[in-house]
Amino acid sequence: AVDFTEPFARNWSLNLIDRVIYSPTARGCFGILSRFTAYDLKTGRRQEFYSGPGTTAGAWGRGGLIKGPKYIYAQTADGPYDPAAGKWGNSVMALTFKDLRVVDSFTAENVEYLNRTDLDLASASAVVFPFEKWNLLASVGKESVVSLLDADNLGGKDHRTPLYTSPRWGNDEALLHDRGVWGAMATWQDGQGRRYLALSMLGPVGKSAPPFKYTYGTANDGSVMAFEVRLDAALSKPVLVPLWRSRELHAPDVPVVANGVVYIFQSGKDSTQTRAAGARGRGATAPQTSPASSTASIISSTRLLQVARSTQRTGPGSSLDSA
Structure with missing residues (x-):
């Protein structure tokens, strides 16, 4: 048995890459801090990277920490953005394999809007693929705007400039649940x-x-x-x-x-998600059917x-x- 994370932590995925297990912890159940974990099956070494203060900026998309040609990538959830202080809210991050050292990042210009409306990137995971002269990374979340990034140079010199930004393909209501892109x-x-x-x-x-x-x-x-x-x-x-x-x-x-x-x-x-106990998410209405008929x-x-x-x-x- 291996102590990989705390009991009752929400680890959203489990990826095995070159005999190293990668998994993100997110959403703050029992106050457990948001982080990325890498466990080397050969050496038994566990490495962790904390993506934000407290329970913010977790990577809870379906794909978790995904493999690219050079780095491993994550999309984070709502949280403060201040890289110098180790705060990586609503960002696409590139990290080295095994030791999880940050080498690059992209954060959209409207990061404050995403935080304010809870339209975080972490509802989905990025995908990496070759195209023409690039290794492209496609990123999308609840906002339903797709960004195409150079996976080897996320966001350019200022870390804020994508190669391409799409129109908004959905979620005009800017709802935090039942709208937008989820999963991967x-x-x-x-x-x-x-x-x-x-x-x-x-x-x-x-x-x-x-x-x-x-x-x-x-x-x-x-x-x-x-x-x-x-x-x-x-x-x-x-x-x-x-x-x-x-x-x-x-x-x-x-x-x-x-x-x-x-x-x-x-x-x-x-x-449907809730912001607090007993309160339905913004814009939600009460269900019109009984639990049995809904099931x-x-x-x-x-x-x-x-x-x-x-x-x-x-x-x-x-x-x-x-x-």
Whole structure:
């Protein structure tokens, strides 16, 4: 047995990379401090990095601490931002393997807005993939704005400048629950070398979001969105082109790509959060159904949907089949 963390801590993921176990602790259960942990199975050495004061700035996205070509990456939750003081709220961080030393970071210009509205990045995890001359890192959270970063140089010289910032794809209401992107994203490359990115959106599409090339009716409860990553020749930078949006799905989970097929799981969950005991989250309304009928609805709406094949074409410039 190994003392990896305290009892009742909320460790949101467990990743094994080159015989080292990585896991983030977050959300402050029993007052346990937010941190990243690396445990070397060969040497038995445990290394910890505290991402913020107290219980702030944890990395509770589904993917946890993710592997890149050079570093390990984390997206943190609400908390103060002051790198000189070791405060890394709402940031994308690059750390060295094993010893968890910070080597780079990105923090959006609107970090104070994200903190004030509880639209933190930690609702999702970043994803890293090669594209053109870059190793790209895609970042998104509750705000539903996707940033494309150079994984080898996060945010440029000022640590605040992405290669690309998308429009707001959802969560116009700026709710802290049941809206925006949760979990993680998926990426894949088709046989023609085109790179795609997919995410699950809770709630309706943003009113100012550009149109998708292929859509299947309204999707007020949620949907899966797929984008093609392209090079803007004029800017010499990567951009996202909205390509495909699924039919309406209630609380879709993280897309999964296997053998050229994109799979979607519709969870049917209610992820309403509370700010304090007995108080419902901002903008929430009381449930209209009994607990028994709510449970039945969740169970009956849970199903696996095959929504796209990334190896066939359905139209000019597209490699996605409609469901």
